[in-house]
Amino acid sequence: MKRYFFTLFLFLIVLQIGTLSYGQTTQKERLEKHVYYMAADSLKGRKTGSKEAQKVAEYIRTQFEEIGLTTKMHSFKLRIVSQNARALYQNVIGVWEGSDPILKNEFIVIGAHYDHLGVKLKNNEEIVYNGADDNASGTAVLIELARNLVQQKELTKRTLVFVAFDAEEIGLYGSKAYVDMMRESEPNQEIVLMINFDMVGYLKQSQKLKIIGVGTVQNYSNYFNAVSFPEFYRLDLNKQDRSFLTGSDHDSFTAKQIPAFHVTTGLKSPYHKPEDDAHLIDYDGLSTIVDYFTELVPIFADDSDLRPSASLAKNRNYSKNSYFGLVAGIGNMHYKYRHGTVDGKKGVALQLGLYGKVSLSNSFALKGEVAYSFANRYRKEGMIQTHEVTVPVVLLVKTTYENWLELSTGIGGYYSYFFHLKEKNSNPIIKQYSPHEAGLVLDYEMRFSRMIFGLQYKYGLNEMIIAPQKEDKTRPRTVQFKIGFLF
């Protein structure tokens, strides 16, 4: 009997130690556990939409629930045609509501994508792209940061929303769908800042943590100066919010004028290679990053003065209903003879003017210019230099990408008034002229943020020179390359 009690006693002690040590796993151990789980060969590279990716989504949701967040699966459809009918695309959302009755309607979104590339066949062998750095590392930081902010810190005034994004690798679809869903279904709730962790597993190797896009927040240095980063590493604050090399989910937010940061240790890992494995990750580094943001996030979440920088609205999201600017054109003009086969020589045609464009809908715009033009006009008889005011008006069909790229093409008309002309011939050739010219315009234009590049073709229906004979009748043709800047 005694012995039985003794065994029971021992058993209880072992059980106690077991529970204790489980409860006392360190942050680093938990980060390791998450990355090793997500980057295991059995999860076949978490291919976007696969059943393995769905397993990972469930894992993240379970973690969020254990931490105490209110969780939700946000499934969405891809906006591309080739959606696999059996695939399920879903973001995992965990909400930690803020304490301030007003500011809690403002969200700070902390995100990381969990999908990766899946498997590829090479010489009939399946090669798994485990994506430990891209982006099991960011997802692990997301989970442990949520745990710290919920379990160590007081409630923040603003609501913290933790989102594990899907479908990043095939075109940032998860984050785009999330921003759209928020705008449509929660119009009273506003996202005021987004922090994106993508590829954060190589702190030791890169010796620095990059935070890209800090310039999207007004007075950003005040926030970053409030918390110190471990001295042996460098904190690399990058004002710019766009880099074509490092596109990730934060772009879906800045595209909608929401300040966003991309946190990364850079391209030190075997990026998009099968060697991106869990054993190469710097787990002390991940832990350092979690600790730093545990201190930093509440500073953003509690400051009622947090707002987007002026440059975010001005440069990056230069999408408006109407634009004004300056545009210059350089090209040539020639006369096409209506009778006979001889055509005029090409002469230079320059233009400088004011530009205006008004959107009529998502797909149509009307643009006009009032420009001073200069041209060398060659006729059979000789050359004439003209100075005129030209007003082209064009109806455009347009497509816009992420607010900063707009492609348009259209058709319209122009009118020119000639206020000065000079003959470059010893014997004057013009007996009579009219100061008016009108015609058709074909136009192609690309807007790249605030810059305009375009090509314009003008097809005259009359000419200013009244030809003495029928066979001398011509029609002017002008082609110009345009470059412009919008205010």
Ligand SMILES: [Zn+2]
């Ligand atoms: Zn990534």
